[in-house]
Amino acid sequence: DAGVIQSPRHEVTEMGQExxxxxxxxxxxxxxFWYRQTMMRGLELLIYFNNNVPIDDSGMPEDRFSAKMPNxxxxxxxxxxxxxxxxxxYFCASSPTVLRSYNEQFFGPGTRLTVL
Amino acid sequence: AxxxxxxxxxxxxxxxxxxxxxxNYSSSYSPSLFWYVQHPNKGLQxxxxxxxxxxxxxxxxxxxxxxxxxxxxxxxxxxxxHMSDAAEYFCVxxxxxxxxxxxxxxxxxxxxA
Numbered sequence: 001d002a003g004v005i006q007s008p009r010h011e012v013t014e015m016g017q018e019x020x021x022x023x024x025x026x027x028x029x030x031x032x033f034w035y036r037q038t039m040m041r042g043l044e045l046l047i048y049f050n051n052n053v054p055i056d057d058s059g060m061p062e063d064r065f066s067a068k069m070p071n072x073x074x075x076x077x078x079x080x081x082x083x084x085x086x087x088x089x090y091f092c093a094s095s096p097t098v099l100r101s102y103n104e105q106f107f108g109p110g111t112r113l114t115v116l
Numbered sequence: 117a118x119x120x121x122x123x124x125x126x127x128x129x130x131x132x133x134x135x136x137x138x139x140n141y142s143s144s145y146s147p148s149l150f151w152y153v154q155h156p157n158k159g160l161q162x163x164x165x166x167x168x169x170x171x172x173x174x175x176x177x178x179x180x181x182x183x184x185x186x187x188x189x190x191x192x193x194x195x196x197x198h199m200s201d202a203a204e205y206f207c208v209x210x211x212x213x214x215x216x217x218x219x220x221x222x223x224x225x226x227x228x229a
Binding site: 004033042043045048056091093104105106107108109110 | 150158159160161162165206216219221222
């Protein structure tokens with residue numbers, strides 16, 4: 001298995017531009033999670049999906065952020081318009097089932113976003 | 117609600133000496149507990165997990181952790197540190213599959229030659 005795949009690995013953009021981050025979870029996994037990691041705030045959960053349905057988006061910073069999961073094998077996190085304070089590493093993770101607490105999450109390599 | 121406290125933000129050890137990374141948790145229910153490791157510029161990798169079976173859990177790369185309910189602790193140990201162990205370590209708690217994992221703030225482990 002290729003693991004969780006994220007693209008791009010690095011993104012440099014200018015303030016005001018739209019940014020789209022992509023994630024392909026491990027095949028067969030029911031849950032998908034988007035995290036943001038910064039030096040100041042550590043690892044933050046932004047949103048998670050169970051069976052393609054958004055369950056909790058309370059971690060999304062503001063309306064500039066949106067996430068979709070149109071099918072079981074693909075998710076996007078979009079920032080529009082982007083701001084310098086959005087610069088961070090964004091991780092996607094997937095997990096095998098919804099109901100069993102001891103299923104760990106499998107993380108992708110992350111997308112390092114720099115907004116100038 | 118559940119929470120995790122990693123007691124040290126930074127731990128420095130000499131190569132070949134023991135490693136102890138401390139973690140305390142708070143949970144109203146029987147939790148599942150995990151340790152993840154993050155090497156520089158990499159994603160998070162699972163080291164080990166506790167799921168209400170044996171209280172002493174062995175993980176990859178010689179790490180182990182012991183679940184102590186009376187102390188609400190899940191400390192990570194390794195008998196002998198290696199240079200390649202230098203990384204960020206996260207203690208994580210989960211109560212049910214319908215709620216996300218709760219991450220500690222991380223402990224940065226430095227290994228001195």
